[in-house]
Amino acid sequence: MTFVRGLHPDKVKRTALRFSYTLGLGGISIGLTGVLVLTGVLLAFGYRPTTAAAYVDTQAFGQASYPLFLRSLHAWSAYLLLAAAFLHLVRVFYHGAYRDDRRWNWMVGVGLLLLVFFGLVTGAVLPWDEAAMAVLALFGAVAEAVPFIGSWLRGALFGPTADAVLLRAYVFHVLIIPGLLFAGVLIHVWRVRRDGLSGPGES
Numbered sequence: 001m002t003f004v005r006g007l008h009p010d011k012v013k014r015t016a017l018r019f020s021y022t023l024g025l026g027g028i029s030i031g032l033t034g035v036l037v038l039t040g041v042l043l044a045f046g047y048r049p050t051t052a053a054a055y056v057d058t059q060a061f062g063q064a065s066y067p068l069f070l071r072s073l074h075a076w077s078a079y080l081l082l083a084a085a086f087l088h089l090v091r092v093f094y095h096g097a098y099r100d101d102r103r104w105n106w107m108v109g110v111g112l113l114l115l116v117f118f119g120l121v122t123g124a125v126l127p128w129d130e131a132a133m134a135v136l137a138l139f140g141a142v143a144e145a146v147p148f149i150g151s152w153l154r155g156a157l158f159g160p161t162a163d164a165v166l167l168r169a170y171v172f173h174v175l176i177i178p179g180l181l182f183a184g185v186l187i188h189v190w191r192v193r194r195d196g197l198s199g200p201g202e203s
């Protein structure tokens, strides 16, 4: 309870904490991020990021040696996090809580939402199955369509070989994106404390 209170400003109006006001969506997003990290670390013990092993390893997650639900729990908490963070954005927008000093935290929030999205995209590449090929084809075409730097960008993101693109997706998925997400959530919660929570009737 002390921890939950610590995530909020020192002084806050009782009405601003009402579940009917925040819908608990920020807290739900933090909880889902925790589930993602935990299940992700457990999955990492059974996954090798090479084109020869990735498909075999992810298929093995469905077999008896690995708890069947672990892969699904990881994927579902990622989809739910995207939904919860988006609904949180809608709730903040609806209450006009993005104005004045809170505009900085709105921008941190947009960054967090983008990170969650790219976490899903890089995660979809890791099983190295048909869906992964579709994601790579789509994002390769999007990168190439960027004016002037398109082909350079595609080369930089994908690398020279199939193993290189899988390794890059893996490094982004397990190191860079979670690291930035963790730092971003810390900054976001610190800004909520600093700026104070908005409340019903005053944004």
Ligand code: HEM
Pocket: 007, 022, 024, 025, 026, 027, 029, 030, 033, 085, 086, 088, 089, 092, 095, 097, 098, 102, 105, 106, 107, 108, 109, 110, 112, 113, 116, 185, 188, 189, 192, 196, 197, 198, 199
């Ligand atoms: C991983 C994603 C996110 C997490 C974990 C998170 C977490 C939180 C938490 C715990 C709060 C405290 C109040 C509440 O629960 O509503 C909060 C408030 C806030 N969040 Fe987020 N958030 C995320 C994404 C976003 C996004 C996408 C936006 C908008 C673009 C955003 C903008 C804000 C703003 C402006 C506040 C202050 C609201 C107020 O004073 O009423 N956040 N966030």
